[in-house]
Amino acid sequence: MVTWTEFAKAEPKLAGRGLEHLKIPIAYFATVRKDGSPRLHPLSPLFADGRLFVAITASAPRRHDLVRSPRYSLHTLPPDLGPDYDEFEFNVTGSARRVTEAATAEAVSDAEQARSRPRLNDDDWLFELDIEMVLTTTWKIEMVKTGDQWFPKAGVEPQPTRRVWRAP
Amino acid sequence: MVSEGRGRASADAAGMEGAVVVTWAEFAEAAPDLAAAGLERIKRSEIVLVGSLRKDGSPRISPVESDIVDGDLMAGMMWQSKKALDLVRDPRCVVHTTVHDRMDAMGEFKIRCRAADVQDPKKRDRYGEVLFARIDWRPEGQFHLFSFDIESVTHLHYGDLKKHFTMWTPGSGLVTRVEDP
Numbered sequence: 001m002v003t004w005t006e007f008a009k010a011e012p013k014l015a016g017r018g019l020e021h022l023k024i025p026i027a028y029f030a031t032v033r034k035d036g037s038p039r040l041h042p043l044s045p046l047f048a049d050g051r052l053f054v055a056i057t058a059s060a061p062r063r064h065d066l067v068r069s070p071r072y073s074l075h076t077l078p079p080d081l082g083p084d085y086d087e088f089e090f091n092v093t094g095s096a097r098r099v100t101e102a103a104t105a106e107a108v109s110d111a112e113q114a115r116s117r118p119r120l121n122d123d124d125w126l127f128e129l130d131i132e133m134v135l136t137t138t139w140k141i142e143m144v145k146t147g148d149q150w151f152p153k154a155g156v157e158p159q160p161t162r163r164v165w166r167a168p
Numbered sequence: 169m170v171s172e173g174r175g176r177a178s179a180d181a182a183g184m185e186g187a188v189v190v191t192w193a194e195f196a197e198a199a200p201d202l203a204a205a206g207l208e209r210i211k212r213s214e215i216v217l218v219g220s221l222r223k224d225g226s227p228r229i230s231p232v233e234s235d236i237v238d239g240d241l242m243a244g245m246m247w248q249s250k251k252a253l254d255l256v257r258d259p260r261c262v263v264h265t266t267v268h269d270r271m272d273a274m275g276e277f278k279i280r281c282r283a284a285d286v287q288d289p290k291k292r293d294r295y296g297e298v299l300f301a302r303i304d305w306r307p308e309g310q311f312h313l314f315s316f317d318i319e320s321v322t323h324l325h326y327g328d329l330k331k332h333f334t335m336w337t338p339g340s341g342l343v344t345r346v347e348d349p
Contacts (some may be wrong), residue, residue: 005201026267030219030227030337037260038219038227042267042276071226077266089231 001094001130002167005050005089011165014136018090018126019047021076023115029054030073031065045074050110051128052092053099055108058123064125070095087139094167098125114166134165188338189282191318193239199336200298202323206277209265210234218243220254220283228254234263237298240315241279242286244295244307252312255283263316275325275332281316291315 007016014129026042040064046053054074056063066072076090097103105126110117112113120126138161142153196203210216215231222228229253232243241263245252255261259282267276286292292313297308323334333345 013283026231028217028264030224030229031228032221036221036225037280038221038262039216040219040227040229040278042264067223071224075229075231085175091229093226093228105324108199 001132002082003050003128004047004131006050007034007131007134007165008050009168010168011134014165016091016132016135018076018134021088021090023047026077027143028075028077030075031062032069032071033065033070034064036155044110044117045129046108048104050133053108053118053126053128054096055124055126057121058125060135063141066096067098070097072096072129078132085126086110087137087141089135089137091135091137092129092131092133093135094130096127099128102124136163136165137161184187186318187282190338191239192236192316192318194338195241195318195321195336198338199321199342200335202321202334202342205274205323206265206279206321207236209274209277210236212274212339213266215266216243216265217266218251219264220251221258222250222254223257223259233299233303234316235298235302236297237291237295237315241281241289241314241318242295242315245312245314246300247310248312249311249312250313255314256285256312259283275323275348278322278324279316280319280321282319283314284317286313 004015022045025044027045027150028040029043031039041062043054043056046055074092075090105120105124108126113119136155140159140161143150144153146152182312183209190198196207214233216234218230218231218232220228228251230247232251234240234241234243241297261281261283263279263281265277267274300306318338319334322336322339325332329348332348333347335343335345
């Protein structure tokens, strides 16, 4: 498993595009519930010092998921439909580690503030996401305009281009 | 509330105590407003995110297109795709509508489900018809088709600076809760 920086060093272009999408600003995060079934929720991934984090509020039952079972999956949402729309999926999987050092929480808060977003709450649970695998899927899609909205052209089955990057 | 005997107990692959599940139509009959709002959400974004379990028990997220076919919430998946194999192995999953920002007015729907592997040729054909009517395309050859049997539906949205939860289960009906965000 590697940090975001190590991944970005190995795959700078991919990491750049991924970062753009992860900051859309919502991505989806999957964990495993106590009963073993999957849980999904939208969140904003956090970046500081070249590391990737998520913060979970102190009242959410899901904060225990990662302590029990650290495996996570983080998936970007497709952007809004438009003329140059190419669907790009960026998925990161690996293992999450709870971070309790005040200095790290401070660095994350500073980074969030720098992009005009709220600082962490004192009781948020902060987790660093170590990366095992990054999966990207690109769908070339032909768009057509109907009224003032863009839609994928009907009757065409887009073909995905997939790429897998695994941490050494 | 679902009347006596409507819900069915589902057996899951792990042989654990089955949860009571209902079809989308049964959910919609019991909680019409919530179902209508959920359906609008699903139709608007055209994709939902499905959370499934990999072989090693870790979570997977996959965007899929979903349709209501004769009262069932369904999704077709590429033959032998990893997400489909996940659901064949362990039917426990969550279907989640997409949101685009934190304060998305329509909110988000989380549907906890058991995925049933649909083999009935008539149902598969109906799925193809419904899909074709929507996007002028239907899968040819082999594909996986799942119908999602519903254990619970949660709607979460923000309004009046509060967080509003509405949860529906076949056993307890609608439960709502309002919290400070």
